Amino acid sequence: MRVLFCVDGSDLALQAAVAAARLLKGLRPEATVLHVLPEVDERLRHYERLHEEELRDIERQFGAPDPSVVAVRGAQEALRREGLEVARKVRSGEPVEQIVQEARDGAYDLVVVGSHGRTGLRSLLLGSVSRGVAEQSAAPVLVVKVRPA
Amino acid sequence: MPVPLVLSVGVFLATYICIALEKVNRTVVALSGAILLLLADVLTLKEAVTEYVHWETVGLLFGMFTIVTILSEGGFFAFTALWVARKLHYNPYRIFVVFPLVSGLLSAFMDSITVMLFFATLTYELARLLKFDPVPVVVAEVTLANIGGASTLVGDPPNVILGLMLGFSFNDFVIHNGPTAVVASGAAIATAYWASRKRLVLSTDVDREGLARMDPAEAIRDPRLFRWGLVAFLVAVLFLVIHRPVEALGIPLTAALAPLLPAFVVLFAGGHKTEAILRKVDYEVLLFFIGLFIVVGGLEKTGAIGGLARAGADLFRGQFLALISTLMWFSAVASAIVDNVPFALSMAYVIKGIAEQPGVPTLAMMVWAVSLGTDIGGNGTPIGASANVVAYTAMEKKGVRIGWGRWMRLAIPPTLVALVICNLGLAVKLWLRFW
Numbered sequence: 334m335r336v337l338f339c340v341d342g343s344d345l346a347l348q349a350a351v352a353a354a355r356l357l358k359g360l361r362p363e364a365t366v367l368h369v370l371p372e373v374d375e376r377l378r379h380y381e382r383l384h385e386e387e388l389r390d391i392e393r394q395f396g397a398p399d400p401s402v403v404a405v406r407g408a409q410e411a412l413r414r415e416g417l418e419v420a421r422k423v424r425s426g427e428p429v430e431q432i433v434q435e436a437r438d439g440a441y442d443l444v445v446v447g448s449h450g451r452t453g454l455r456s457l458l459l460g461s462v463s464r465g466v467a468e469q470s471a472a473p474v475l476v477v478k479v480r481p482a
Numbered sequence: 483m484p485v486p487l488v489l490s491v492g493v494f495l496a497t498y499i500c501i502a503l504e505k506v507n508r509t510v511v512a513l514s515g516a517i518l519l520l521l522a523d524v525l526t527l528k529e530a531v532t533e534y535v536h537w538e539t540v541g542l543l544f545g546m547f548t549i550v551t552i553l554s555e556g557g558f559f560a561f562t563a564l565w566v567a568r569k570l571h572y573n574p575y576r577i578f579v580v581f582p583l584v585s586g587l588l589s590a591f592m593d594s595i596t597v598m599l600f601f602a603t604l605t606y607e608l609a610r611l612l613k614f615d616p617v618p619v620v621v622a623e624v625t626l627a628n629i630g631g632a633s634t635l636v637g638d639p640p641n642v643i644l645g646l647m648l649g650f651s652f653n654d655f656v657i658h659n660g661p662t663a664v665v666a667s668g669a670a671i672a673t674a675y676w677a678s679r680k681r682l683v684l685s686t687d688v689d690r691e692g693l694a695r696m697d698p699a700e701a702i703r704d705p706r707l708f709r710w711g712l713v714a715f716l717v718a719v720l721f722l723v724i725h726r727p728v729e730a731l732g733i734p735l736t737a738a739l740a741p742l743l744p745a746f747v748v749l750f751a752g753g754h755k756t757e758a759i760l761r762k763v764d765y766e767v768l769l770f771f772i773g774l775f776i777v778v779g780g781l782e783k784t785g786a787i788g789g790l791a792r793a794g795a796d797l798f799r800g801q802f803l804a805l806i807s808t809l810m811w812f813s814a815v816a817s818a819i820v821d822n823v824p825f826a827l828s829m830a831y832v833i834k835g836i837a838e839q840p841g842v843p844t845l846a847m848m849v850w851a852v853s854l855g856t857d858i859g860g861n862g863t864p865i866g867a868s869a870n871v872v873a874y875t876a877m878e879k880k881g882v883r884i885g886w887g888r889w890m891r892l893a894i895p896p897t898l899v900a901l902v903i904c905n906l907g908l909a910v911k912l913w914l915r916f917w
Contacts, residue, residue, distance in 0.1 A: 342881040374875040380599050383762045384554055391560050395607040400881035
């Protein structure tokens with residue numbers, strides 16, 4: 334059974350992934366953690382290109398690790414502690430589109446996404462990745478509702 | 483209604499909507515609008531180039547961009563941030579107050595987008611080592627950068643447009659907008675600090691080893707460019723201060739030449755770095771301006787702006803404070819929603835038209851109102867100004883989620899306080915007849 338755990342660097346997404354891993358570990362799934370980087374605005378890309386070398390020097394001086402790698406590695410470690418063997422993937426773009434695409438490309442049997450449990454107008458305003466994935470994914474989707482601490 | 487009038491309004495609205503939707507690169511949109519107007523013969527190429535593209539604005543921006551690029555290439559921004567952080571003993575409370583003030587001060591003289599690209603990145607890195615939440619600090623930096631930008635002619639592109647197109651100098655902006663912007667900055671940072679004070683905690687789990695590597699001198703990438711860039715910057719500011727009296731002596735030291743002259747002296751002496759610097763200058767923004775000058779020029783030529791100005795003047799005839807306040811708040815709200823460059827450009831023509839009508843305040847008062855509103859109002863949303871977009875998306879790219887809701891909760895209170903102070907400042911100026 335191939336399972337795709339979706340994380341976004343937030344504690345809530347990580348909690349949701351861990352909760353699902355506890356439910357699913359008896360099935361000994363073949364797990365992958367996916368982190369979708371937000372689409373970078375064209376203007377930021379433009380200015381980053383103009384000042385690429387200076388920004389790279391700052392990162393070098395601070396020894397800054399790539400935040401997306403940190404996020405996906407953190408999730409991978411957390412799921413390993415639950416007894417799962419986990420691969421990791423990073424994609425960038427619109428989250429729903431990228432998750433649905435990855436689920437299709439990787440022929441996953443189940444997609445796990447966290448939900449903040451927001452309803453009504455707030456959910457409408459903030460948009461909902463979990464709802465979008467549930468609506469558009471060809472693979473079954475497990476939405477894990479997590480309440481902020 | 484005459485066909486050219488309909489065409490100019492149609493192309494302007496289509497350009498404005500496409501820029502707001504951000505589906506196509508804004509420079510491409512502006513230049514496409516300009517080409518359409520030329521094709522439709524609303525403007526001739528000669529008219530566009532000689533009458534409507536304001537080359538002094540383009541030259542001034544090119545000069546300032548070149549100096550900022552020289553400074554950036556020398557490592558000026560990283561050095562400044564690290565030097566300030568060290569002087570503050572890496573205390574998050576002090577960083578919260580002083581970093582936004584420094585970004586405001588730098589943005590008063592330099593392109594705030596570059597300032598925020600570096601300050602957002604460095605604040606994130608320091609926050610990672612010092613274990614504090616970078617979001618309130620970065621939003622405060624952007625807020626102060628936009629307020630600081632209001633204080634001088636070169637602080638924000640809308641000021642360059644309003645000032646140079648309508649004949650106001652660097653000194654005029656410093657004298658009339660400067661004091662208001664300083665008071666508004668103080669009040670805005672106090673509001674931001676008060677609102678976020680409980681979220682700032684001194685962590686005991688600080689990465690001391692990481693901090694030990696934070697030697698400001700290490701951030702200087704090229705000591706020679708760093709020194710020459712600073713000298714060029716100071717000379718440019720000096721030239722901007724003295725260019726009017728110098729011009730009166732018959733020496734053509736225009737506002738555009740003030741930064742271009744020192745910038746090109748450094749480029750001449752820049753040796754192997756000259757090409758790298760020239761490659762990094764933001765030509766795209768200059769082309770965006772050129773396209774917009776032509777699109778808005780079409781409106782001016784066909785008389786569309788004149789009609790709008792007459793309607794505005796009729797509505798507020800004799801009510802000076804109401805007109806000034808409406809101009810400021812309208813500019814603030816509009817620039818929080820749409821790009822402030824085309825807005826300022828259209829408003830430059832509109833207020834010029836209003837000033838030609840009887841029973842309205844002097845043009846200068848309207849310039850200060852539109853400039854303060856346009857520069858500061860952009861704070862309200864993550865897309866209100868290019869500096870916001872760059873800071874917001876830079877943080878999101880690093881995995882620090884802000885979201886529109888949190889941005890607005892953090893940015894709107896200090897922005898409102900700043901705008902109320904600006905409105906009061908304008909009222910006092912009107913009362914004192916100081917414009």
